[in-house]
Amino acid sequence: MDTVDVLIVGAGPTGLTLACDLARQGVAVRIVDRSPRPGGGGRGFSLKPRSLAALDDLGAAREIATAGFVERRTRFHQGTRRLFELDTPPAPVTVEQPxxxxxxxxxxxxxxxxxxxxAELGxxxxxxxxxxxxxVGEAESGSRVSGPAGIEVRSGTRAAGPGWSEVSFAGGERIRARFVVGADGGRSTIRRELGVAxxxxxxPDTRAMISDVRLDGLDPAGGVNMWLSPQRGVAVTRPxxxxxxxxxxxxxxxxxxxxEETLQRLLTERTGLAGxxxxxxxxxxxxxxxxxxxxRFRAGPVFLAGDAAHVHSPFGGHGMNTGIQDAYNLGWKxxxxxxxxxxxxxLDTYESERMPVARQILADSDQRMGSMMTWRFARPLLGPLLKAGFRRRQRSTRQDHPVYPAGPLIGDGGGAPMxxxxxxxxxxLSDLFRGSHFTVLGPExxxxxxxxxxxxxxxxxxxxxVRPDGYLALTAPTVxxxxxxxxxxxxG
Incomplete structure (x- = not known):
């Protein structure tokens, strides 16, 4: 049985970000995933500025910026009638905002x-x-007790030993870890094993089909297209x-x-484009x-991050970004x-800092989804009003820098990214912060x-x-x- 410092369950963006952060610190880490091979599909599609700053610190942002692109044009339609086109030029890259x-x-x-x-990090x-x-914790085979961290040990599991967690896998393999992080999605096995509500x-009646396809009949240079129909629903195409x-x-x-038959039929009905x-x-x-x-986001030596800790609507593009930032907050700690x-x-500060952020994001994404359902019923004459609303939302999407409240790690003048x-x-300046150390800047x-x-x-x-995650922790006139x-x- 292998023993590691940290076992990460789930190899999506959340788990991979955490694994990279721990590996660069020399922490013995294993990251596992139930899928037989790397996943496909677009799913999450947007990486926001704060996530890019985190990935820059981990040495991955340059490749992402090279492979990705900045979406600037979105066309809104009701059937074959175009309501308006939204063209949002990219914000300029500056020293303060790379x-x-x-x-x-x-x-x-x-x-x-x-x-x-x-892989570069080993x-x-x-x-x-x-x-x-x-x-988790000590238990005899067949018992049902609480370990030292207050986590229920399920009937029939093997003893993990004090201060350790043990994860079992199909096929009989077991891994013993000092800490376990469940980054295994909305149907998280780790969360269910912990019994965390x-x-x-x-x-169940609100569903959407998400597909990566090849299409004939649309010009990729036109950017994103969105069809809003009060009778037929919503359709979106993104090249x-x-x-x-x-x-x-x-x-x-x-x-x-x-x-696939339903996909084609709905596209034809909602767009009005027979071709x-x-x-x-x-x-x-x-x-x-x-x-x-x-x-809870923490139960003793076990943590939940990303979709295992919170799920919400896709409106606002929060999902992948919130998970990356969960991992970046937890990794250095x-x-x-x-x-x-x-x-x-x-480690107590992980939950106290990230849970309020998650609650705020759930509220925002829910509000955006409600707005989208309302806008479906908008009349063409309201196009200018809709355009102004969408423009405000698009620009606000860039501002994804949560502010952490005062607490053990945030003192006077702190809480926002440096x-x-x-x-x-x-x-x-961010080159001084790169790594897993705190940084003190001062006149003496x-x-x-x-x-x-x-x-x-x-x-x-x-x-x-400045904290290892780039947040300003404290400003003071003296040392x-x-x-x-x-x-x-x-x-402590």
Missing amino acids: YPNVVALPQWRTEAILRDRL GKVEFGMRVTGLA FTGRTD VPGTGVWQVVVSLGPDLPDD LRVTEVLWHSVWRYNLRIAE LGLVVRGLAPEGL PDGSLPTGAR PVTGFDPELVHVHRMAGDYRV EPVRAYFDRLTA
């Missing part, structure tokens, strides 16, 4: 880039690993430049089959409306604890910190503490609050 735009890239391509980055994904059980609501592939989304009623033909379906999935959040640079109490900038050497040198935990740089102005901050951190 990633100001949303980059469009199919999720399968994002995952492939992250797997390549993980890791790999183990496919075909289906979880069948989770044991997934509260919220599901509307993937340079591939000949389109992502197509059509809403489904409760009784419609989700097959629009699906020539090949490359990938296909059905989405059902869920708005749910886990009761797990790494510091495993490496003995911080006490285990640091703006980037240029240094006299020509390097970027500060000594006495563990160099593995804290890097110190002289810079005019107040003293500023004493800085020392007090790290005294609290290392004391």
Whole structure:
């Protein structure tokens, strides 16, 4: 039986981001996925600025920016009548904002880039690993008790041992880990094994078919097309430049089959374009409306991240991005604890910081979905009003920088991402933050910190503490609050 520091279950963008972060810190990590091979399909399609900043720190953003593109044109229709065209020019790249735009890239391509980055760091994904059980803490075979972290150990599982978790897989393999992270999606096996409630609501009648297809009858240069129909529903076509592939989304009623014949029929009905033909379906999935959040994001040594912790509507493009940012928040904290640079109490801040963000995103995506359902009934004369509303939403989508509230890791003047900038050497300010260390910037040198935990740089102005995830933790006029901050951190 293999023993590792961290076992990650689920190799989507969330799990891969976390694996890359831990691997670069030298943490012994394994990442497994139940699928027999890497997944296909567009699914999540948008990488927002904050996610790109995180992936830049991990060494993957340049490849993503090169492979992706900035969507600027969207055409809105009601049948064959075009309501309006929305053309949103990309925001300029600046020193303070090196990633100001949303980059469009199919999720399968994002995952492939992250797997390549993980391989560069010495890791790999183990496919075909289906979880069948989770044991936490001490238990005798056949017992039903609570382990030291208060997690129920299921009847019949093997003892994990104090301070360790043990995950069982189909075929009999077991992995013993100090920490386990469930990044295994909305139907998370890890969450179910923990018995953590997934509260919220599901509307089984609200469904959509999502497909990667080859199409005849549309010009990719036209950008994204959206058809809004009060009687027939919604249809969206999004080209993937340079591939000949389109992502197509059509809403489904409760009784419609989700097959290729239905896809073609709904496209023809909603667009009014008799020449629009699906020539090949490359990938296909059905989405059902869920708005749910886990009761806890941490249960002792086991954590939930991404869709395993929260699911919501696709409107707003939050899903993949929220998971990446969950992982980026958790990665440096797990790494510091495993490496003995911080006490285990640091891990409590993962839930306290990320759960409010998840709740806010659930509310936003639900509101956007409600607006979309309302706009379906809009009359053509309201086109200018609709256009203004969509433009505001599109621009706000770029602003995905959550602010963390005051707490153990956020002091006076902190809570937002530290703006980037240029240094006299020509390097970027963010280059000083790259890695899993805290950074102290101040007018006078500060000594006495563990160099593995804290890097110190002289810079005019107040003293500023920047966390490993690039968030400003503290601003102070003197060095004493800085020392007090790290005294609290290392004391737990």
